[in-house]
Amino acid sequence: MTGAGSFSVPGYGPRRAGWTRIFARDSVARRLDWPMLLAALALSAIGSVLVFSATRNRTEINQGDQYYFLIRHIMNTGIGFAMMAGTVWLGHRTLRTAVPILYGASVFLILLVLTPLGATINGSRNWIVFGGGFSLQPAEFVKITIILGMAMMLAARVDAGDKKYPDHRTVLQSLGLAAVPILIVLLMPDLGTVLVLLTIILGVLLASGASNRWVFGLITAGVVGCIAIWQLHILDEYQINRFAAFANPALDPAGVGYNTNQARIAIGSGGLTGAGLFHGSQTTGQFVPEQQTDFVFTVAGEELGFVGAGLIILLLGVVLWRACRIARDSTELYGTVVAAGIVAWFAFQTFENIGMTLGIMPVTGLPLPFVSYGGSSMFAIWIAVGLLQSIRVQRPMSA
């Protein structure tokens, strides 16, 4: 924490020097939400080990270097952590002014994906590949900009004291703001991200105090939309197959049901304490596909058992619980809405990702926050942590 000094926010409290500044009662370091930060760091550390275990033998993807994924995962975590620090340093209030630019930039990036610059991986065209092995999933950042954008619009008049709740017009405008990137993501098509975005909208609307009609309307629209998608055959066959395999895991265990089956076998065979790190036969034998990203939880399940996998759920619980506290404790609606959006985002991704490995949710390609390998996701999540910390840091001191 050498750079802890940089957390200090200009204009807050008297100027002090050195250690005093860090440990002063009103210092940024003291005001950070440490339980959340430590839980997030612990998750990242566990994630590194799990990613290493899942990839050290996968010679066909790790370019012959068993540390390939481990090193990159740690680098991603470091960059993410730095982004979090930067976000706290800037502060969510500062970012509020930059929201239109950020929103525009993120929409531009996801539009780029649809151009020949984009690349298709696992059936979704949601990557931009740069030279030198770097690639980006701009949809991850849209999650942040939608939260920030909607929060800005919905909270503007409430925080100004004009209104108690956002009026219908504002709600409509904010929905329009969210609809544009959602439609673009649907074109990729990246169903998983769309579901995350819809959940975020729901969380944001709930926290903004928008009328119940909007909330229920949105839920109804979601249900109707799902039925429509099903009926109109908008989904690709692989997506329908995933649902079919979810409904009946015994279906075609060598094909569609393979992922789910192997994932469940891996987790189930872990037992209470697991096979031991690097000793899981399912993991070592590479029976579970995508095990460093979407199915990383199966490594924990098999090698660390109920104890280790339960710890991951517990740590994610700590992060989510603290995020909820931050939402409730924020004095301004803007902070509350942003925090609630992040809670919805993290919670949905956690539940969907772990749920699909446990066979209680259909398979969609969503990473497990902090744990799964993947740069864009890692950056977005740490930026979100930064936003939460910033909301926490900038709340008025209580007596």
Added chain:
Amino acid sequence: MTNIPETGRTPRVQIRLVVIQILVLSLLGTLGGRLWYLQIREGSQYAKEASGNHVQQVVDPAVRGSILDARGVALADNETRLVVSASRTDLLKMKDDGKAVLTKLAGVLGMKPKEVMQRVRLCDAKTPQPCWNGSPFQPIPITDEATPRQAMQIRERSEDFPGITAEPEALRRYPGPGKSNTAQVLGYLSPVTDEEIQKAKDTNSPYLRSDQVGRSGLERQYDRELRGKAGVTRYEVDNLGRVIGKAKSDAAQAGSSLVTSIDSRVQRVAEYELDNAMKIARTQYDKVTGEKYKADSGAVVVMEAKTGRIVAMASAPTYDPNVWIGGISAKDYKQLTGKDSDYPLLNRAIQGQSAPGSTFKVVSTAAAVQAGYAWDGGYPCTSSYSVGGQVFKNFEGESFGPISLGRALEVSCDTVFYGLADREWKKDGGINPKKGEPKDYFYKTAHQFGLGKQTGIDLPNEVTGRVPDRQWKQDYWKANKDAWCKSGKKGGTYVEKIEYEGCLEGYKMREGDSINYSIGQGDTLLTPIQEAMIYGALANGGTEHVPTIGKAIISADGKTVKEIQPQVLRKLPISEATHKGIDKALAGVITSGTAAWKFKGWPQDKITLHAKTGTAEVYGKQTTSWLATYSKDYTVVMTIAQAGTGSGASGEAVRSIYSALYGVQPDGSIDNKKALLPTPQQGLPKVKTDGTIASPKVAKDPAKELHANDNASPSPGGTQPAATTASPTSTNRTTRRRPRRRGSRRMLT
């Protein structure tokens, strides 16, 4: 830590935030619960699934046990061949999937590279043969005919041939000691099928993909004992089948050896004589059909009379059992089983059934005694017997006047038995039997002799034969009446008339049926093994045994010997006096009866033979010949289809078999040194300390030795087997003159 008023939050938002928080935590709780369910409650189940997932078995096949004759000579054993195999897992690790190695290997083996690649590829719906049908983790054999030179090349440059092995492997072989063949008795092996693997999965002797399974004969009957238990090495593998570790392994357990009561020398003699008799029959003219005899199939059984053990069993036509080795070709298979084949796979000694003809008269004689007819009553042996408009003729129209039952048996007088059967049929109420059960002595006696069902010999797929009693007539009529009534015509052809009658009253026991039955004609069917069982019982004083071939099962290490004891089936339903009468009559057949012309000069005072000839008529075919004989130790039964009379077709052949057994010379003297088996083989072959079984050397061809001095003194039968030499070897003349020469073939045990 916080105070709500300070946030200035409206209650609606605050409540909703609490709801979100509860929702989020309950979702996490759900995950935790599900995790507990999978890992703790169902954990062991999934652990099992996981281990099934990543453990692959490599099978080390067990060496199949040998089948030995009574003296320990191998009838079926294993031969070591150099097998070159490729490991798919090793090949797939290479950059080009092993193409370079396989091409190099093809060069060494003198095969085409394409051929080698085809053998290594896995079979699936789209891949035609050749392809590998077994486990992909099993080394795949490329050739089993590698020369030692080729094997050395591969082994010495193992770095050039990664994943290729050249190992000696045991392959089944039927050595045929002393030119014996024994094909149908031994049976054959073929690879196990998927259904069999599935079926035997949960039994205590599951099959392995590489297993060869006995399909017929002894190979099938004693498959479990012979097969042993394959060794299994278990490897942990990853999802692509790459080996990542080794798990528990079981060593292979070699199969036990089966000692049989077959004597390979007697077997050879029996085979030779059967074949020879058929060849001679084909040169004979059949007066009835006006053409030469076809003699298209036949069987001979040599059985120990006191135990029911089979000393020799041959069936013709036959085949070379070695065609099955290393997989039979489609062409060979068609030749053995196709429509145009003469079905050489059938063991006609147990699967061939035909009307027994006069050999059945021993049963009718016993039945007559049971029905109360006196042995010495004077029964008229007229030249024909008329019933209604039908005339039943005696064989070749002979007549002997009033004679005893014994004499009737000896001269094979049909009309005596016609009369007796007809009287019984009338007593039982004729065409419409009176109420209460008809006595049916003639049919009941047949059942008491054990006919109409399997003897229970230790060979698979034995047929039952048939006693055409009232019950059978009923069943047969029910099954066929629709067809008969449809195609039968009152004034049509012979067949149509028969069918018309069958339609009307086929369920009834007609007079003619009973009359025909009494001399073993009509619908009566017996197998050679049933005949052997009956005549064996007559030889030993009236006890029927289960015919057996297996004598003992000896474990591979020679330490455990499980003997197979002869089993008594039943006692014949005849008194001692009747037995003596029959015995005397059958001896008379040799000295003065129907077989006498073939047994001139036989030392009957030293080795008393008994016989009954049979000539059964078959509609649309030439007559089936039967000759059932016994001495005090052995029963020999021979039958040849479409070959004329029992004595005419088989007389010399059966006599030669006895000559071989007892060492009887053509001049009637007995040479004990030349006797193959003057008394039945006692005990088992010796097991050496190393577990192998000692075996004597076998002459090159015992049948040839038997006929070695036929030329010097012509056999009394008139026909000389040497004139139609069965053995095609041109060295016949020289070997015949030479003193006995020991076989030089080295026997592997």
